[in-house]
Amino acid sequence: MSGPNELLREARERTPSRRAPGEHMSRSELADAVCAWLWSTTEVKYELDGHYIAKLERGAVRWPGAAYRSGLRSVLGVSTDTDLGFFPPPGTAVTEPDPIPPSSMAGHDDDLVDAGDESIALLSFAEQSNVGELTVEQLHADIERIAQSYLRMPIRPLFEKSRAIRDRAFALLAGNQSPRQSRDLYSAAGWAITLLGWMSVDLGRPDIAEGHTRTAWACAEAADHDVLRGWIRATQHTAAFWQEDFSRAAAYAEDGLRYSAGTARLFLASAASVDLARAGRTDKARDLLDVARTLAVRPADSEPGGVFLCTPERAEGVWADTHLAFGDPRRTAEHADHSVAQFETAPxxxxxxxxxxxxxxxxxxxxxxxxxxxxxxxxxxxxxxxxxxxxxxxxxxxxxxxxxxxxxxxxxxxxxxxxxxxxxxxxxxxxxxxxxxxxxxxxxxxxx
Structure with missing residues (x-):
């Protein structure tokens, strides 16, 4: 069977989002949910991501591994693989349901990681071209893992990995690709550099972060990527904010609202309200706070997640800071309490x-x-x-x-x-x- 896998796409779009009420699951959210289910079921970490879900929906892969099929059946609420458009290759013997393979590598995590990295390094060679679809997908998958691991893992190794992705993307850009592949590489480089900028702020050097974000912005322009533009402006706001230049921070956040899609818009409107309140522009700060409260939260498929995802609880924590700047500790407490309560129940x-x-x-x-x-x-x-x-x-x-x-x-x-x-x-x-x-x-x- 060839062509798009409409059954899988329809099943995903029937499944309510756990992040954005009233919306259906995005590809990246479905991937996260499957990984969470597999972890709770097998205590084995899997690396499924939104890019692989996109390949499944395009029909590029019609028979994913048994573990992934099990997780997708569970999350999407179906009983058989055929309900999701999965059909084994001719001659393959299948029993229903497929068991999840047990881990036979317990205690050998380093070997698994090293072998995975070695295989990733061989992708370009295997595809016999300067850059291929799998190479680009791996760069973006690595970015997602870093963004989602941020402040759950020590920063230093994540910083080094982000720098390696940046360098790898630019090395590939020095070769020959199609215009689409070039845009994808510029996007990967832009996200990696934006991560370096955010980490630089957290490591106490917001001045260095600004240098990163200027280069990231050039990458976003080359990729023509509005979601990336929005999160670069969010990073620039953050760098200016922690240098206590609240007027410049507000200017970055407000400008970002022109470009942003996905949840960056919620972050930027919320951040601008804090900046303006701290700069003494109370009326405009209240206007931006009202805008933030009315925004619907819908993650974009291209948002890596983690630090580059603004959930309602993250936004409400920012609103608490705005009310503190207004001199209203009671409203600050209300928003902060609600934010923490939501964080504690979030997946x-x-x-x-x-x-x-x-x-x-x-x-x-x-x-x-x-x-x-x-x-x-x-x-x-x-x-x-x-x-x-x-x-x-x-x-x-x-x-x-x-x-x-x-x-x-x-x-x-x-x-x-x-x-x-x-x-x-x-x-x-x-x-x-x-x-x-x-x-x-x-x-x-x-x-x-």
Whole structure:
């Protein structure tokens, strides 16, 4: 059978999105859901992504592996492979349903990764051309994995991998490709460089991030890629914001609204409201906040996810920051509480750990301003337990703001303990900070 696999596409479009209410599942969301199901079922990590789902829907692959077929049947709610347009090659003996193969490589993760990397490196040679479809797909799949792993894994190896993707894409661009392949390579390079820019901000060098994003923008122009343009503007906003240049940050965010598609639009409208509020332009900040609240969230297929995905809970954490700039700690607490509650129930595949931590610190600041020391301690505790490799510069900066708000509470043991643990976190990042006194006795908060 040849031609597009309409049965699979129709099954996906019948399945409600778990990320965007009222919408159907995107290809990347379906891939994430299958991987999550396989992990929960087999405790084996699979690397299915939206690009492979696209190949299945195009009919390029009519008989995926048994594990993928099992996961797709489960997520899409069908009982047989034929319901999804999957037919075995002639002469293949099949039993229904196909079992998920058990892992026979337990304890050999490094060998598996090395072998996968070696095979990836041979793609261009195997396709007998400067660049082929599989090579480009692998670059984009690597970008998705990095974006979705960000702040769940140490930054350094992800930074090096992003730089390698950037260099690989430009090396391929030096050869001969079709115009479409060139656009895809520029897109891959642009996403990789944007990742380098975002990481540079988190590593404390927003000035270097701006150099990355200028080159990323040139790539987005060459690729004519609006979703990438939107997230580059979001990164430029972030770099300017952490240099406390709020007017320039707002200009980047507002300009990004001209280009952005997918969830970048929600992030940019929310971010612009914070920038304008901090710059003292309260009326316009409220206008942008109203715009953000009315936007429907629909991820674009080309959004890598992770740091390049703005879910409702991520946006609401930003809105909490806007209300803090307005001087309204009660509304700050409402939005931050709701944001954290949503993060805690979100599927692992779309749970943005970095944004969740920032929302918890907005909770803490609001609680301190409202006179609720115990609530502030509860909000900060998960952040102070972070291992050193996740203590990025913006998080440390926000914790310093929390520490500054503890001044009215320093007559109480718990207030002093909170301040001291934050100081331990920020000044000695090699040591985990915990909100428990050394003798393990409970400390009762006193009135400030």
């Amino acid at each position: 692992y595949a779309v749970r943005n750990s970095g944004s969740e931590r920032m929302a918890r610190l907005q909770q803490a600041k609001a609680r301190l301003l409202l006179g609720e020391l115990d609530g502030a301690v509860e909000a900060v505790e998960p952040v102070l337990a972070l291992p050193p490799e996740y203590r990025v510069r913006p998080l440390v900066h926000r914790l310093a703001e929390v520490a500054a708000l503890t001044a009215p509470y320093l007559r109480s043991p718990k207030g002093r303990l909170l301040r001291d643990r934050i100081a331990e976190f920020t000044q000695q990042p090699g040591l985990p900070a915990r909100l428990a006194p050394p003798n393990r006795q409970r400390v009762t908060a006193e009135s400030p």
